[in-house]
Amino acid sequence: MTDYTATVTVRLKRGVLDPEAETTKRALERLGFELDALRSTDRYELDLVAESEDEAAERAGEMAERLLANPTIHDYEVAVERAEA
Amino acid sequence: MTDYTATVTVRLKRGVLDPEAETTKRALERLGFELDALRSTDRYELDLVAESEDEAAERAGEMAERLLANPTIHDYEVAVERAEA
Numbered sequence: 001m002t003d004y005t006a007t008v009t010v011r012l013k014r015g016v017l018d019p020e021a022e023t024t025k026r027a028l029e030r031l032g033f034e035l036d037a038l039r040s041t042d043r044y045e046l047d048l049v050a051e052s053e054d055e056a057a058e059r060a061g062e063m064a065e066r067l068l069a070n071p072t073i074h075d076y077e078v079a080v081e082r083a084e085a
Numbered sequence: 086m087t088d089y090t091a092t093v094t095v096r097l098k099r100g101v102l103d104p105e106a107e108t109t110k111r112a113l114e115r116l117g118f119e120l121d122a123l124r125s126t127d128r129y130e131l132d133l134v135a136e137s138e139d140e141a142a143e144r145a146g147e148m149a150e151r152l153l154a155n156p157t158i159h160d161y162e163v164a165v166e167r168a169e170a
Contacts, residue, residue: 003121027152028151035132037130037131037132040127041128044124045126046122047120047122047123066116
C-alpha cells in the first residue's frame, strides 16, 4: 500500500453561468485591473492509501461523482501522484 | 500584445483551520470512502492581454494580493501560459 495524493479539479461546464466569478471580475476591474475573463475552479487534494495509482484515481473519481462534483453542472478531472515522503 | 491565461491558486496557510474541508472529508467518510486528509484550494483562471509572460504574472500577482487572497491566512501561487489560439 502506498500513499497517494489525488487532485480533483471541479469546474462549471461551459455555458453554465458563474455569478461569483463575474462579481470577482467586476471587483478587479473596479480596482483598475484589466482582464478579459475570469473562471474559478475548486480543487480538492485528497491524501489516500491505495494499492496502485489506478486504484487511487478510481476512488477519487468515485468521490467526485458522489459528492465533490454535481454532474449536471460540473466537469471534473482527477490527477494522482505519489505523496512526498 | 499576447493573450495569456494566468492561474492563481489560493490555499490556506499551514495551520489555519479549514472547517469546510473537514466537513467534506467527514461526508466522504460517511459515504464509505477512506481518506487520510482533504485540502481544498481555490483556483482562478484569468485571461489577460500583456506584453510578456512576466508582465502577465506580475499583474496576476497584484490581483491576488489585492483581492483574490487574504495574505493573513492564504498562500498563493501564480502560473502563466500563453492562451490557446
